[in-house]
Amino acid sequence: MAKPSSRAPALADWQPPAGKRAASFRLKDIDPAAKPWSSGDKALDVAAVEKLAVELDGLQNLLYADRRFKVLVVLQGTDTAGKDGTVRGVFARTSPLGVHTVGWKAPTEEERGHDYLWRIHKAMPGAGEITVFNRSHYEDVLVPAVNQWISADVVAQRYRQINDFERMLTENGTLVLKFMLHISAEEQRTRLQERLDDPAKRWKFSMGDVEVRKQWADYQKAYQSLLRATSTEWAPWTIVPADSKTHRNLMIATVVRDALKKLKLRYPPGDPALKGLVIA
Template sequence: MANLDQYRVNPKSFSLKDFNPRDKSERSVTKEEDTVAFAELVSEINRYQDILHAQGKHKILLVLQGMDTSGKDGTIRHVFSECDPLGIRLANFKAPSSEELAHDYLWRVHQQVPKSGELVIFNRSHYEDVVIVKVHDWIDHEECTRRYAQINDFERMLAETGTTIIKCFLHISKDEQKKRLQERLDDPEKTWKFNPADLKERELWPDYAVAYEQAIKATSSKHAPWYIVPADSKTNRNLLVSRLLLKTLKNLNLKYPAAPAEYKSIRIED
């Protein structure tokens, strides 16, 4: 297991090519050891998340971004497999509706941020508005630069009002994406996930890599850091995201709320 800080983006020196998507540093020697380690992690996450919800004080926002097939759905399904849905909420961001397009691009995002005692997972996020729109030239360089600044201000406001933000870029290789897309086509239980439009987007892989690198470098901050998660190995991906989340939960010094003094005199009658 590596030092988690090595995955944290330093905007002064960040380059996506410095991170190997095939890295398996979070894995143990055997699959059995990985299974045991992961089971312990998700159990601890469940325990701390229960306290987070009971205390009703802190807010956590976990942002998951990545290329198509990078494993956002799988990460959510596995990392939160033991958590009580109470106090956890998932927000998916797809193509904006006409109502959403009539507002500023952060309008729909702000509505989904966590309230006190809540952990919210963004499956895709406001970063679609500086990545896909840039790749397809729907906004120019000047507008994209303005949006970087606006996103930094938005996330700083969230942090200053009590939200702890963790942003994870699930980093896969182009070869691994090819493998996963083919698996979707070959497996009858996964074919429903396949979209021919994904192949068009795949042709733009170099453009997406540049757009993500620029967005991550421009928006990784002390109050809202980016972490690069090597994700060719699904096990490595799940272990790393779990460890980042658990570390965040532990750092909040969570405690169950104390019972009111008058509760001590209450006795439940037969």
Template sequence: MANKDKRGREAKGSGQDAWHRWRLAAPDPSFTLASLDPGEKPFSGGDKAADRARVDALALELDALQNLFYADRRYKLLVVLQGIDTSGKDGTLRAVFGRMSPIGLRTVAWRAPSESELARDFLWRIHWQVPAAGEIVCFNRSHYEDVLVPVANGAITAEETGRRYAHINAFERLLAETGTVVLKFLLHISRDEQRKRLQQRIDDPEKRWKFQRGDLEVRKQWDAYQDAYGRAIAATATPWAPWTIVPSDSKTHRSLMIALAVRDALRALDLRYPDPDPTLRDVKVD
């Protein structure tokens, strides 16, 4: 029998179920991001080219599953991509979801709230962007920014942070109980890997537009943000909206792991095409 850690997840290197080490489906105050290595590749076959080919194949399979998901219309899928700057949210969208039809797929990139949004509760702007029946919606950042940025900056109290965690859990439970599958991914990279990627942005004229000097100020708060992420995940991991921590120093492995998770979630829904109109059985098109 594989050794397990105190959260019930299989210990590193057990090999029996790699997901257990990277998923959290219940609140756990002892959780820290430091316990997981962003350089690991638990789903890699050991060959980068082969892993890329698997990602491409999975993207095609996801396209077919999305078509069925859209036709079925019994469910909704919300994919939350969280991560610090350069962790790979945009790259994940291209690699994993880029083959899907835009008819049933929508991406929402969240920015700092506007003055109008700040005048309302922090979930007000989120709720109207959640998926409709048959729709897959990907959040590039999300409502979790409201328990990350203000927490790292010390802008809200511990009491308000706790209330927001509770509001998020209730909100996601509402979604789950009304037919939405919620998949939450934290793209986990190392400080050194972020340094390399930020430098690449600065050095590459075609990527320099993505870089802002404020990124360096946020980087100085690395420890504060790592702590804020860890606390948010520990408080908002639930059976109806679990977190998956994705080691993301490898871009290929990051995409592979997320593609596998989304594929497995869609397969588990037992999707089916709606019954055809029986009166159309004998119709012939001239």
């Protein structure tokens, strides 16, 4: 049995640099099969994820009572990258009272009649809440950019608009945690084939996924451009090597847990008038 690694991995190594150094970031330098957060033992990792999920429940409860902050978790990744599995694995123990998930689909006619951030802003967490986005406003850059429905100028404009929007959110008390679930083309092939072959998974398969898979290289390029442009000081991206589902959950749960801990959450101070009150 391999020993747990002696030092914790550095989160910054998995985040594209913000600002001028962003251009040096290359997505292909990150190995989708890496397991930096793993102990080296799968059973131990699974147990660790379970422990983290319980820990997250406690922190979420405290966040809800505290009400000073709101938390947005963005999950992005190609088809089969594991966005649903992350929601299930990481937020399995938290209360639906304070944790909401939004799975973004193609916009409705009413949504298309507004700017693309309109429906996103509406869905933002309120005080004390955690909202998990399965896909997000980043789809409004990725998909039209890859399909060349918008010009490079509009792509750049949207990057700026999103950065401004997320800065406003963080300045007004929202912690923005963005995860890019990074899998290999080979891993996607395996997972799509599984969906086809397993009757219990076939409902998740869509012929559209096969079409999008043909654009794999274009999407990787679009992701790299997006990660360079929108990994900011106030809302950095974390690239999660996600060929291993257990590692993916372990890494995301750890990063979310650590970020919540940094908020120094506390139960609100009691009303002094209540001190010593005895209920008759």
